[in-house]
Amino acid sequence: MSEDEKQGGTGGRRPLVQEWPLWEVFIRSKQGLDHKHCGSLHATDAKQAIQMARDVYTRRNEGVSIWVVPSNAITASDPGEREAFVDPMADKIFRHPTFYELPDEVKHM
Amino acid sequence: MYTQSMDTDPETRNPVAKVSAVGRPEEQRFQATVDAEGKIEPRDWMPEAYRKTLLRQISQHAHSEIIGMFPEGNWISRAPSLKRKAILIAKVQDEAGHGLYLYSAAETLGQSRDEMMAALHSGRAKYSSIFNYPTLTWADVGMIGWLVDGAAIMNQIPLCRCSYGPYARAMIRVCKEESFHQRQGFDIMLSLSKGTADQKAMAQESLDRWWWPVLAMFGPPDADSVHSGQSAQWKIKRVSNDELRQKFIDATVPQAELLGLRIPDEKLKWNTQTGHYDFGPIDWDDFWRVVNGEGPCNKERLAARVKAYEEGQWVRDAAMAYAVKRKARQHKEAA
Numbered sequence: 001m002s003e004d005e006k007q008g009g010t011g012g013r014r015p016l017v018q019e020w021p022l023w024e025v026f027i028r029s030k031q032g033l034d035h036k037h038c039g040s041l042h043a044t045d046a047k048q049a050i051q052m053a054r055d056v057y058t059r060r061n062e063g064v065s066i067w068v069v070p071s072n073a074i075t076a077s078d079p080g081e082r083e084a085f086v087d088p089m090a091d092k093i094f095r096h097p098t099f100y101e102l103p104d105e106v107k108h109m
Numbered sequence: 110m111y112t113q114s115m116d117t118d119p120e121t122r123n124p125v126a127k128v129s130a131v132g133r134p135e136e137q138r139f140q141a142t143v144d145a146e147g148k149i150e151p152r153d154w155m156p157e158a159y160r161k162t163l164l165r166q167i168s169q170h171a172h173s174e175i176i177g178m179f180p181e182g183n184w185i186s187r188a189p190s191l192k193r194k195a196i197l198i199a200k201v202q203d204e205a206g207h208g209l210y211l212y213s214a215a216e217t218l219g220q221s222r223d224e225m226m227a228a229l230h231s232g233r234a235k236y237s238s239i240f241n242y243p244t245l246t247w248a249d250v251g252m253i254g255w256l257v258d259g260a261a262i263m264n265q266i267p268l269c270r271c272s273y274g275p276y277a278r279a280m281i282r283v284c285k286e287e288s289f290h291q292r293q294g295f296d297i298m299l300s301l302s303k304g305t306a307d308q309k310a311m312a313q314e315s316l317d318r319w320w321w322p323v324l325a326m327f328g329p330p331d332a333d334s335v336h337s338g339q340s341a342q343w344k345i346k347r348v349s350n351d352e353l354r355q356k357f358i359d360a361t362v363p364q365a366e367l368l369g370l371r372i373p374d375e376k377l378k379w380n381t382q383t384g385h386y387d388f389g390p391i392d393w394d395d396f397w398r399v400v401n402g403e404g405p406c407n408k409e410r411l412a413a414r415v416k417a418y419e420e421g422q423w424v425r426d427a428a429m430a431y432a433v434k435r436k437a438r439q440h441k442e443a444a
């Protein structure tokens with residue numbers, strides 16, 4: 001990697017304009033299912049982002065509904081604290097139905 | 110397609126620093142995740158060399174998809190029927206999509222789209238050597254689908270299990286679409302090989318030109334691939350160049366026989382002992398010449414790409430200006 005790339009530059013050639021904003025794309029593949037994140041794209045505004053998401057991510061009927069969200073509007077949990085973040089849930093095994101032993105007489109519950 | 114062995118970047122042909130086995134705790138945790146077939150996601154800790162290797166590979170792959178549109182795009186207006194034209198447009202559109210999935214994956218590693226574009230347009234970034242060969246006849250369009258996309262599939266299937274989540278997911282999407290590409294190419298070859306003597310000759314002449322450059326697409330022999338050890342340890346590259354090449358030849362020879370086309374290799378022969386085809390030596394000097402900018406179409410491809418980008422600049426500027434203006438108007442109306 002060249003020196004200017006290391007510094008995050010573009011080799012002295014600054015882009016002419018700032019690139020279009022980044023959007024995250026979520027697609028509902030079928031009625032009844034959740035929207036699922038499938039990637040991102042650049043677009044000038046939400047309307048254009050939806051149109052582009054259709055062309056980029058649903059060329060083969062992969063979706064019946066699309067959400068686009070400005071990437072900078074997403075707040076995410078810290079991956080460095082994943083363990084501490086997930087840990088408190090791990091010891092509460094009584095949240096799962098398998099924690100409870102049922103008498104044999106109870107066939108279904 | 111089309112990713113090529115990372116060793117094709119002469120600037121970086123020196124080995125990447127090895128991840129030390131007794132590294133820092135986060136390095137150990139990283140390698141343990143990779144060893145256990147876990148995935149690394151954008152905001153997870155990763156070694157700097159891993160990030161750089163991926164950034165180079167994914168962006169080169171994206172550039173290849175974009176440049177790969179040119180040799181086929183040249184034939185859209187000259188396709189022999191409306192059906193072939195519609196298919197070719199859809200195929201080229203898919204390649205644009207592949208480029209976008211991949212740029213989107215590469216951006217998660219911290220480089221902007223503009224920076225990647227600038228690297229491509231300045232000639233600093235590489236793309237697959239195969240697109241620096243010309244598409245002289247309609248048979249070449251069939252050949253790209255059948256052989257080039259066929260080679261791409263071989264290469265990309267193991268990448269679906271790459272340790273970096275966004276790249277693996279992009280590859281799954283790409284692979285789903287590639288089999289249409291290969292089949293439409295084979296279908297063109299099938300029509301030509303069943304056609305007139307002239308059409309059959311056109312098919313053969315095309316295979317004679319494409320066969321060796323396609324074999325070189327898999328990258329230099331394993332013995333010369335300095336990055337592959339590190340890349341395998343990181344579960345980025347899971348199958349070696351030579352293994353992929355052999356797999357491709359074994360799969361393709363029977364298809365050529367079915368088409369009644371002769372593969373231009375005197376040494377090509379089934380080896381009952383190994384259960385694979387033996388084949389003749391590849392001209393690596395030609396490969397490096399093309400990679401280093403001396404191929405028949407390097408200048409033409411890059412010039413076409415830069416021209417398209419520059420001529421589209423006013424459209425991008427106008428779209429942005431319109432969006433800003435509309436937003437301002439909405440604010441005013443709301444006030």
Ligand SMILES: [Fe+2]
Binds near residue numbers: 111207283
């Ligand atoms: Fe592709």
Ligand SMILES: [Fe+2]
Binds near residue numbers: 110258261287
């Ligand atoms: Fe393709």
